[in-house]
Amino acid sequence: MSIKEIITVPDEILKKISEPIEKIGNNEKKLIDDLFDTMYNSNGIGLAAVQVGILKRILVVDVSTENEKSQPIALINPVIINLSNDTSVYEEGCLSIPETFIEIERPKICEVEYIDKKGLKKNLKCDGLLSTCIQHEINHLDGKLIIDHLSKLKKDFIIKKISKIKRNPDRIVV
Numbered sequence: 001m002s003i004k005e006i007i008t009v010p011d012e013i014l015k016k017i018s019e020p021i022e023k024i025g026n027n028e029k030k031l032i033d034d035l036f037d038t039m040y041n042s043n044g045i046g047l048a049a050v051q052v053g054i055l056k057r058i059l060v061v062d063v064s065t066e067n068e069k070s071q072p073i074a075l076i077n078p079v080i081i082n083l084s085n086d087t088s089v090y091e092e093g094c095l096s097i098p099e100t101f102i103e104i105e106r107p108k109i110c111e112v113e114y115i116d117k118k119g120l121k122k123n124l125k126c127d128g129l130l131s132t133c134i135q136h137e138i139n140h141l142d143g144k145l146i147i148d149h150l151s152k153l154k155k156d157f158i159i160k161k162i163s164k165i166k167r168n169p170d171r172i173v174v
């Protein structure tokens, strides 16, 4: 298991569509472990394989709070089969877009079909934070980011700001 570097905007790979998994081998299992390590290390609640530079349809989530037992779920080839008309709004952040939070309205409930780590077909109906998190991560597999919900002007502004943060060296006072 190892912690991977998380890719941030404006890296073009984040806009690419991830490929479905045909067979779950050791590489895929190791990737899932690495995704969990990387996500927990960054205090995230979800992470898609593309965010560590691998264009495979795999994502991990764990929306448990500090005082709860962890609830890790790895989803392979997830497909949303149902979305509610009811919506909910969360202020969403993204490990690939540092220091940016955007209010996004999404369907409140989603039903998703996926393959688990053992290769078993699963069906999960989720609500609340888990629903939003899974929809956010599946968007990553299709090359869609939270800033795509904004106007081009706002999106360009955020990308510019983040590129600047990356360029700036650490400031020291001696």
Ligand code: ZN
Binding pocket: 093, 094, 095, 096, 136, 140
């Ligand atoms: Zn994200």
